[in-house]
Amino acid sequence: MTCWRRRLLSVSSVRKELWIENCTSPSSKRYICTPNVVDTGYQTLKSPSIVSLDSTDVWDSGRIYSGLSFVQASYDDSIANKIDGHLIAEEIRRGIASEISRMKASIGEVPGLAVVLVGQRRDSQTYVRNKILACEEVGINFELTEFPENCTEDDICHALMRFNNDTSIHGILVQLPLPQHLNTGRILDVIRLRKDVDGVHPLNIGHLALQGREPLFIPCTPKGCIELLLRSNVEIEGKHAVVIGRSNIVGLPMSLLLQRYHATVSIVHAFTKNPEEITRKADILVAGAGVPNLVRGSWIKPGAFVIDVGTNAIEDPDSENGYRLIGDVCYEEAVKVASAVTPVPGGVGPMTVAMLLYNTLESAKRIFKF
Amino acid sequence: MTCWRRRLLSVSSVRKELWIENCTSPSSKRYICTPNVVDTGYQTLKSPSIVSLDSTDVWDSGRIYSGLSFVQASYDDSIANKIDGHLIAEEIRRGIASEISRMKASIGEVPGLAVVLVGQRRDSQTYVRNKILACEEVGINFELTEFPENCTEDDICHALMRFNNDTSIHGILVQLPLPQHLNTGRILDVIRLRKDVDGVHPLNIGHLALQGREPLFIPCTPKGCIELLLRSNVEIEGKHAVVIGRSNIVGLPMSLLLQRYHATVSIVHAFTKNPEEITRKADILVAGAGVPNLVRGSWIKPGAFVIDVGTNAIEDPDSENGYRLIGDVCYEEAVKVASAVTPVPGGVGPMTVAMLLYNTLESAKRIFKF
Numbered sequence: 227m228t229c230w231r232r233r234l235l236s237v238s239s240v241r242k243e244l245w246i247e248n249c250t251s252p253s254s255k256r257y258i259c260t261p262n263v264v265d266t267g268y269q270t271l272k273s274p275s276i277v278s279l280d281s282t283d284v285w286d287s288g289r290i291y292s293g294l295s296f297v298q299a300s301y302d303d304s305i306a307n308k309i310d311g312h313l314i315a316e317e318i319r320r321g322i323a324s325e326i327s328r329m330k331a332s333i334g335e336v337p338g339l340a341v342v343l344v345g346q347r348r349d350s351q352t353y354v355r356n357k358i359l360a361c362e363e364v365g366i367n368f369e370l371t372e373f374p375e376n377c378t379e380d381d382i383c384h385a386l387m388r389f390n391n392d393t394s395i396h397g398i399l400v401q402l403p404l405p406q407h408l409n410t411g412r413i414l415d416v417i418r419l420r421k422d423v424d425g426v427h428p429l430n431i432g433h434l435a436l437q438g439r440e441p442l443f444i445p446c447t448p449k450g451c452i453e454l455l456l457r458s459n460v461e462i463e464g465k466h467a468v469v470i471g472r473s474n475i476v477g478l479p480m481s482l483l484l485q486r487y488h489a490t491v492s493i494v495h496a497f498t499k500n501p502e503e504i505t506r507k508a509d510i511l512v513a514g515a516g517v518p519n520l521v522r523g524s525w526i527k528p529g530a531f532v533i534d535v536g537t538n539a540i541e542d543p544d545s546e547n548g549y550r551l552i553g554d555v556c557y558e559e560a561v562k563v564a565s566a567v568t569p570v571p572g573g574v575g576p577m578t579v580a581m582l583l584y585n586t587l588e589s590a591k592r593i594f595k596f
Numbered sequence: 597m598t599c600w601r602r603r604l605l606s607v608s609s610v611r612k613e614l615w616i617e618n619c620t621s622p623s624s625k626r627y628i629c630t631p632n633v634v635d636t637g638y639q640t641l642k643s644p645s646i647v648s649l650d651s652t653d654v655w656d657s658g659r660i661y662s663g664l665s666f667v668q669a670s671y672d673d674s675i676a677n678k679i680d681g682h683l684i685a686e687e688i689r690r691g692i693a694s695e696i697s698r699m700k701a702s703i704g705e706v707p708g709l710a711v712v713l714v715g716q717r718r719d720s721q722t723y724v725r726n727k728i729l730a731c732e733e734v735g736i737n738f739e740l741t742e743f744p745e746n747c748t749e750d751d752i753c754h755a756l757m758r759f760n761n762d763t764s765i766h767g768i769l770v771q772l773p774l775p776q777h778l779n780t781g782r783i784l785d786v787i788r789l790r791k792d793v794d795g796v797h798p799l800n801i802g803h804l805a806l807q808g809r810e811p812l813f814i815p816c817t818p819k820g821c822i823e824l825l826l827r828s829n830v831e832i833e834g835k836h837a838v839v840i841g842r843s844n845i846v847g848l849p850m851s852l853l854l855q856r857y858h859a860t861v862s863i864v865h866a867f868t869k870n871p872e873e874i875t876r877k878a879d880i881l882v883a884g885a886g887v888p889n890l891v892r893g894s895w896i897k898p899g900a901f902v903i904d905v906g907t908n909a910i911e912d913p914d915s916e917n918g919y920r921l922i923g924d925v926c927y928e929e930a931v932k933v934a935s936a937v938t939p940v941p942g943g944v945g946p947m948t949v950a951m952l953l954y955n956t957l958e959s960a961k962r963i964f965k966f
C-alpha cells in the first residue's frame with residue numbers, strides 16, 4: 227500500500243484555510259471542509275423530483291402536438307443563443323443555499339457530501355475542486371478522501387463503508403473514471419443506495435428506466451441537462467431527442483430521463499452508421515461521446531437545441547493548468563445552425579455540480595425528514 | 597378474502613391427469629405438474645448468455661459497416677418471409693429438454709418453475725396454459741398458484757416468499773398485467789433476484805442497461821426476439837432498430853438489449869409525433885405498443901425485418917375461446933413491404949415461452965452448479 231500525500235494543489239491553494247487534515251489510512255488522505263452557510267432567496271428547480279412514466283400511453287392519431295414551436299420561434303437568425311450554464315447554476319445554488327440555511331436554523335443540521343478521488347487525472351481534479359468550492363458556497367459539509375493510482379478496491383470500499391455508516395454524510399460520490407485495474411461496478415455497489423447522490427447504482431438506474439418506479443436520485447449530468455432545457459423554455463414532450471454516446475453516467479441515464487419527459491429518443495453511438503443522418507432529425511441533441519468536435523454543423527437540424535456534455539481535455543501550454551476543456555460539439559459551426567448551444571466549459575459542467583448539491587440536499591432532507 | 601376455486605378450464609381439460617391440487621390458502625389454489633423428461637438432441641441458443649456493452653466505443657469515421665446486407669439480399673420480391681416462431685421455439689425446446697434430461701441423469705434434479713396467476717383475464721390464462729404445456733414437454737416441474745381478482749398484495753407476496761424459500765423452485769413468474777388495485781412493483785420486488793426468470797426486477801433491468809454489468813436473466817420476450825433475429829441470420833450491429841412501445845416487459849428491455857448488440861435504437865411511443873417517419877427508417881422494427889394493426893405498410897422500410905410483439909385479444913364468436921389474438925402490425929400490408937414478418941399468433945409468443953424455459957434451466961444450472 228502506497229502512502230500518497232500529495233494534495234490537490236489547485237484546491238489547497240484556494241481554500242487552504244478551511245481544510246482539516248484527517249489521515250485515516252496509510253493509503254488515503256482525508257480533508258474536511260466545513261463552510262459557512264449563506265442565506266439567500268430559495269428557489270426550487272424547474273424539474274420535478276421525478277417525472278412519472280405512468281401517464282397514459284394512449285395512441286391517438288388525432289392528437290394535437292405543440293411540438294417544435296420553440297425551434298421555429300427562437301431560430302430567427304443565424305447565431306444561436308449561448309446557454310449560460312454558470313448563470314443558471316448560480317441561480318440554483320442560491321436556492322439550495324437558502325434551503326440549507328433554513329435547515330440549519332430549523333434543525334441545526336446541514337447536508338454532508340463525501341467524495342472519493344483516485345489517482346491524478348487532471349480533469350478529475352478540476353471537477354472535484356469545483357465540487358468543493360460549490361459545497362462551500364451553499365453550506366454543504368464536504369469530505370474528500372484521496373487514494374493513489376495504485377490503490378486497491380478494498381482501500382476504496384473500506385472508505386465507502388465508513389461513509390455509509392457516517393450519519394453526518396448524506397451523499398457519497400466516487401469521481402469517475404477510476405483507473406483501469408479497479409472494478410468500478412464492485413466499488414459503486416458498496417455505496418448505500420440512499421446516499422448514492424450520483425444516481426449510478428444499478429437499482430437506481432433500473433428505477434429510472436421502469437414505469438411505476440421512482441429512482442431515489444436522478445444522475446447529476448442528465449438532471450442538469452433537463453434543467454437547462456426547462457429553464458430555456460424548451461418543451462420536451464413529443465420532441466425527437468437524439469443522445470450521442472451511451473455511457474453509464476451520461477448517455478444511458480440521459481436517454482432514460484428524456485423518455486420520462488415523453489421525448490422520442492434515439493441513441494447514437496460508435497457503431498451507428500451515418501450518425502449525422504439521425505442527429506440531423508433531432509430537435510434536442512445531446513452530445514456525450516467524449517470525442518472532441520465530433521458534432522459538426524452538418525450534424526445539426528436548423529433550430530435545434532444542442533447540449534454539449536463533452537469535456538475533453540486537450541493540451542494547451544498557454545493555459546494555467548497546461549490543458550483546456552473542449553466539447554464534443556464544434557461550437558463555431560453549431561452556433562450557425564442551432565437555436566441554442568451550451569458552451570464547454572460553462573454549459574453543462576456547472577449544472578452537473580449544482581445537481582450534485584441539489585441531490586445531496588434532497589438526501590439530507592429525506593434522512594432528516596425535513 | 598374470497599375463495600376462488602375455478603380452474604383454468606382450458607388447461608385442466610388438456611392436462612387434467614397431471615395436476616395435483618394443493619390448496620395452501622383460502623384465497624389461492626395451487627397446482628403442481630410433474631412431467632416426464634424427454635431426451636432429445638441438445639442445441640444451445642444462438643444468442644450468448646449476455647452480450648457485453650464493454651466493447652470499445654471507438655468513433656471511427658472510416659469504419660466499414662456490413663450493414664443492410666440482409667435486407668438487400670432477402671428482399672427480392674414483394675412477399676416477405678413469414679418467421680415461424682413455433683418451429684424455431686420447438687427446436688430450442690428440444691435442446692432444453694435434452695439438457696434437462698442430462699441434468700436429471702447426472703444429479704437427479706430438474707428445474708422448477710412457479711407461476712402466479714391473478715384474476716380471470718383470458719389472454720393471461722392462455723399464456724399460462726402455454727407455459728404449463730411447454731414445461732411439461734421439456735421436463736420442468738411447474739407449480740401454478742391462482743388468486744382471485746380481488747386478492748390482496750399480501751396474499752401474493754406470501755406465496756412469492758414461499759417460492760423464494762422453496763429449493764425445488766428455480767424460477768418464479770407473476771403473470772402480468774395484474775389487476776389495477778395491486779401494486780405490481782411491490783409484488784415483483786418480493787421475488788428473489790436469482791429466481792426472477794422473467795428479468796423484471798429493477799436491479800436486473802439496471803444491470804441490463806449498464807456497461808460493465810450483467811443481468812442474471814434477460815427478459816423473455818426481448819430475448820426471444822433477439823433469438824429470432826439471430827436464427828434468421830440478421831446482423832444487428834450497426835442497424836437502425838426502432839422499438840414501438842416502452843413497456844416494462846417488452847419495449848424497455850428490448851431497446852436496452854438491442855443496444856447491447858450495438859444496434860442504433862430509437863424508441864417510439866404514444867407521444868411521438870409522426871411515428872411513421874421514424875419507423876420508416878428502421879432496418880429492424882419491433883412493435884410492442886399493444887394497439888391492434890397500428891403499424892401499417894406505410895410505416896415500414898422496404899426490406900425491413902418486422903417483429904410483432906403485439907398480442908391483442910379481439911372478440912371472435914367463431915373462435916373456440918370467443919376471442920382471437922392479433923398483432924400490432926397489419927400483417928397483410930407488412931408482408932408486401934418487409935423482408936420478414938413474425939405472425940401473431942405463432943411468432944414471438946412461442947419464443948417468449950421458450951426463453952422462459954431457458955431462463956429457468958439456466959437458473960437451476962446456476963443453483964446446482966451444473
